Amino acid sequence: MTPDPASLVHHDVLPDGTRVLMRPLRPEDAALYPEFIAHVTLEDSRLRFFSSIKELSEERIAQLTRLDYSRAMAFIALDEAAARMLGVVRLHLDDDRAGGEYAVIVRSELKGHGLGWLLMQRMIDYARALGLKRVYGQVLAENTTMLRMCAELGFHIEDDPHQRGIRLVTLQLT
DSSP, rough: OOOGGGOOOOOOTTSSEEEEEEEEEEGGGGGGGHHHHTTOOOOHHHHHHSSSSSSOHHHHHHHHHSSOEEEEEEEEEEETTEEEEEEEEEEOOOOOSSSSEEEEEGGGGTTTTTHHHHHHHHHHHHHHHHHHHHEEEEEETOOOOHHHHHHHOOOOEEEEESSSTTTEEEEEEE
């Protein structure tokens, strides 16, 4: 069952007072990506993409913002006052629709401000509303911030048996 689109728009306030609009990502959000990526450090992009990314091509941005909503969802977090992109979380459904793989990234200056936690919670709520049994992801072993957040959210964490330095994180939803 797909959630009502109106239920997917949220207004939140981070502990530092930043007002956040969170909603499904749309193709027109492509215009926000260059400025957003400019505010993600090379180290943070490496932790997310497993390689340092300084900028994204127009083609790659189009891939990220043109979703087949029957197979994937992405939530964008926007600063309501400044209309700038603060972060994004995505969920790609498995072919059997029993689970989905997530990925999340926030502006580097917002790490530790609760935005990543909020994005993850929205993604988990969405996965539950779809009736998924699990969500999972791959995290670099050195990404202790993400691993700590995953542990706090109840994810099971284990070494990837096929790739050194990678942790598999899985949250059972049933």
